[in-house]
Amino acid sequence: MAIINKLFIHQFRNLTSQYITPCKNINLFIGGNAQGKTNLIEAIYYLGHNRSFKAKTIKEVINFNTDKFQLDAEIDKNKIKLKKSNNKSTISINQKNH
Numbered sequence: 451m452a453i454i455n456k457l458f459i460h461q462f463r464n465l466t467s468q469y470i471t472p473c474k475n476i477n478l479f480i481g482g483n484a485q486g487k488t489n490l491i492e493a494i495y496y497l498g499h500n501r502s503f504k505a506k507t508i509k510e511v512i513n514f515n516t517d518k519f520q521l522d523a524e525i526d527k528n529k530i531k532l533k534k535s536n537n538k539s540t541i542s543i544n545q546k547n548h
């Protein structure tokens with residue numbers, strides 16, 4: 451099982467700048483309606499699958515006020531970086547582009 455040690459979310463839907471360090475056991479995300487709970491789960495899914503489980507286009511997941519999003523994570527001992535705009539996509543694992 452992969453463990454997310456650190457997660458930085460930048461301009462993904464309404465999550466303009468979020469940094470989380472999940473704990474090893476159960477993590478509980480509590481918030482009112484439309485605060486971004488599902489968006490957080492979608493960002494984590496995006497990291498693992500390089501796609502959304504609901505958006506058909508990249509544009510939908512990029513924050514309305516900008517033109518790209520970025521996810522940075524430390525998963526197990528690996529550093530994953532995913533940057534996306536409408537016309538460019540960069541994925542790097544431990545500083546190597548893929």
Ligand SMILES: Nc1ncnc2c1ncn2[C@@H]1O[C@H](COP(=O)(O)OP(=O)(O)O)[C@@H](O)[C@H]1O
Nearest residue numbers: 463464483484485486487488489510512513514
């Ligand atoms: N591309 C986007 N840019 C900015 N905000 C967005 C974007 N897509 C969705 N949102 C906002 O995200 C909010 C919904 O977040 P969501 O994670 O579904 O909430 P919940 O906490 O209820 O699960 C809404 O306020 C919606 O306007």
Ligand SMILES: [Mg+2]
Nearest residue numbers: 484487488489
């Ligand atoms: Mg929700």
